[in-house]
Amino acid sequence: MAAWLESPDPLVVDLRKVTAADLAPLLEEETAAWRTALDWDFEPSADLVRRFVGMQALNGFALLDGTRTIGYSYYIREEKKGLIGDLYVQAPDRTPERENALMEATVEALWRSPGVHRVEAQLPMLESPLARKPPFASWFRSYPRRFLEAPAAQAFALAEREPEGIAISPWTEAKQDDSARLVAAAYRGHVDSEINDQYRSPSGARRFLSNIVQYPGCGTFFAPASYAASDAKGALCGISLTSLVAWDTGHITQICVAPSQRGKSVGYELLRRSMLALVAHGCRRVGLTVTSTNKGAIRLYQQMGFADRRDFAAYVWDSW
Ligand SMILES: CC(C)(COP(=O)(O)OP(=O)(O)OC[C@H]1O[C@@H](n2cnc3c(N)ncnc32)[C@H](O)[C@@H]1OP(=O)(O)O)[C@@H](O)C(=O)NCCC(=O)NCCS
Numbered sequence: 055m056a057a058w059l060e061s062p063d064p065l066v067v068d069l070r071k072v073t074a075a076d077l078a079p080l081l082e083e084e085t086a087a088w089r090t091a092l093d094w095d096f097e098p099s100a101d102l103v104r105r106f107v108g109m110q111a112l113n114g115f116a117l118l119d120g121t122r123t124i125g126y127s128y129y130i131r132e133e134k135k136g137l138i139g140d141l142y143v144q145a146p147d148r149t150p151e152r153e154n155a156l157m158e159a160t161v162e163a164l165w166r167s168p169g170v171h172r173v174e175a176q177l178p179m180l181e182s183p184l185a186r187k188p189p190f191a192s193w194f195r196s197y198p199r200r201f202l203e204a205p206a207a208q209a210f211a212l213a214e215r216e217p218e219g220i221a222i223s224p225w226t227e228a229k230q231d232d233s234a235r236l237v238a239a240a241y242r243g244h245v246d247s248e249i250n251d252q253y254r255s256p257s258g259a260r261r262f263l264s265n266i267v268q269y270p271g272c273g274t275f276f277a278p279a280s281y282a283a284s285d286a287k288g289a290l291c292g293i294s295l296t297s298l299v300a301w302d303t304g305h306i307t308q309i310c311v312a313p314s315q316r317g318k319s320v321g322y323e324l325l326r327r328s329m330l331a332l333v334a335h336g337c338r339r340v341g342l343t344v345t346s347t348n349k350g351a352i353r354l355y356q357q358m359g360f361a362d363r364r365d366f367a368a369y370v371w372d373s374w
Contacts, residue, residue, distance in 0.1 A: 064152060066159045069114035074104045076116070076123045084142045087179055090203040091364055094199060095300040098258060098270040103128065103140070115159045117152060118142060123367040127156040129164055132261070135251060136164030136297045138175035138369075139271075150186045156191035173371040174250065176343075183367040193371045197249050201364040206304060206337040208330035208359035209270055215319040217283070220290060222323060225293055227267065227278035232290040233282070234260040242312035245345050250351040263308075268297065272299030279304060279331035282318050283311070294324035296332060299341065304332035306342035309351075321354055329358075 072315045081100040088096035106112035106128075114128030114168050125143035129136055143152050157175075164173050177183070178201065188194050225233070237259035241247040253259035267275045276296045283292030291312040299305045306328060329340050341363065344351050 064117045064119040064147070064155070066115050066117055066155050068117050069107060069112055069126060070110045072107065072116040072118075072123050072126075074108040077107055077126060078312060079106065080123055080126060080142065082143050084145050084179065087142075087145070089300075092178065092341065093300055093303045094273075094341075095303075098274070102270065111237060113163070114139075115156055115163075117156055119147060125152060127154055127160045129160050131164065131167055131170060134169050134171060135159075136167065136170045136173040138173065138177065139177070141177050142179055143181075148181055150181050153181060154186070154189055161190055165371075165373065171373045172251065173369075175369040176249075176366065177367040177369075178364060180366070182360075184365065188369065190371055193372050193373050195248075195372070197245065197368040197370075199343055199366050199368055200352070200362055201341060201343050201366060202352075202355050202360040203325055203339050203341045203363040204329070204355075204359040206329055206333035206340050210328060212322075212326045212329070212358060214326070215323050217315075217318040217320045217323055220291070220315070220318070220320055220323075221288040222281055222327060223282050223284070225277065225282040225295060229282050229293075230263055230267075231256075231260065233293050234263055235310060236290050236293060236306070237262065237310060239312060242313075245347050249345065249370060263295075266297065266307045267350070273299035273305045275307075276304065276332075277334070278335065279328045281324050281327050281331075283315075283324055285312075292320045292324050294321075294328045295359060296328050298335075298337070302336060302338045304328075304335070304337040304340045306340065307336070309342070320362050322358065323360060325354070 080330045085096040088094040089149030112128045116123050126145040127141035128139045161173050164170050234256045238256045241253040247253035252262040266272050279296040281294045285291045295308040296303045297307050
């Protein structure tokens with residue numbers, strides 16, 4: 055067909071130009087996509103997007119094809135960092151180029167915000183996440199990540215291990231400050247602190263922890279399956295935090311062990327207890343995400359029955 059007869063490229067516009075009703079079919083499709091791909095109930099996140107778009111209070115962009123809204127993205131600023139909260143183009147219209155158009159507008163808008171030098175994103179529904187050339191390539195790095203999953207009932211097949219001198223107890227919010235210090239120590243020099251700069255300091259880790267306890271991005275925090283490990287002196291040396299991402303699907307939002315206590319089965323036992331509590335709650339499966347180069351953690355998860363469900367990537371743009 056002659057070029058002049060082809061329909062023009064979809065238009066990227068400010069998210070405030072569309073209504074919650076315009077976005078509704080897109081969010082409905084995205085909710086179904088998360089369910090199919092990951093057994094993840096995206097409805098609480100979709101609901102937040104609808105509400106904030108309804109109030110014209112969400113920063114981001116919409117992709118318009120004529121009168122149809124075929125994609126959207128939104129972003130959040132956290133001090134000197136920008137986060138792409140979501141970016142989705144609906145299935146029949148989805149191409150890496152169209153996703154990139156939204157991505158470029160989003161990263162550019164964040165960079166224009168005073169003081170923002172870094173942008174992070176983890177977007178599991180993105181088309182070919184590993185094989186794409188993203189915008190602003192010279193500031194860009196990507197980290198392959200894996201979504202792993204185990205049947206929750208697998209917990210019954212795992213033998214109990216009792217790490218010597220270690221006590222395991224329920225995690226409570228009173229342990230949040232100690233947990234933040236533990237996260238910062240556990241991820242010092244770790245690839246995951248290149249992906250998420252909140253892991254680099256106790257104050258950043260504190261924000262990370264309050265986000266996973268309070269907001270639905272990683273599912274609904276589930277205290278009954280979250281555990282803490284303490285050493286002989288009572289100091290916190292490991293945590294396994296969980297959420298529910300659907301009524302029958304648990305998720306490990308954080309697991310880490312203090313460097314001095316590694317290799318003693320503390321991680322194994324924390325994860326086993328979390329899985330047991332999730333299956334007791336009625337979960338059929340447990341998921342988690344791990345960076346592909348984190349071979350030690352992957353070995354632990356595989357040993358405990360986790361297998362690959364989906365590949366995705368973490369993206370970082372850093373202009374420093
Ligand atoms: C991953 C982590 C939680 C494991 O905790 P841990 O208490 O050291 O692990 P365990 O002692 O329970 O390990 C159990 C099994 O996992 C495997 N494993 C754990 N860490 C390993 C490593 N670094 N290298 C190779 N295998 C490892 C071993 O197969 C081990 O089996 P074995 O006891 O039969 O030898 C811990 O290393 C950690 O906190 N790492 C930094 C943070 C992190 O990467 N968290 C996971 C993010 S997804």
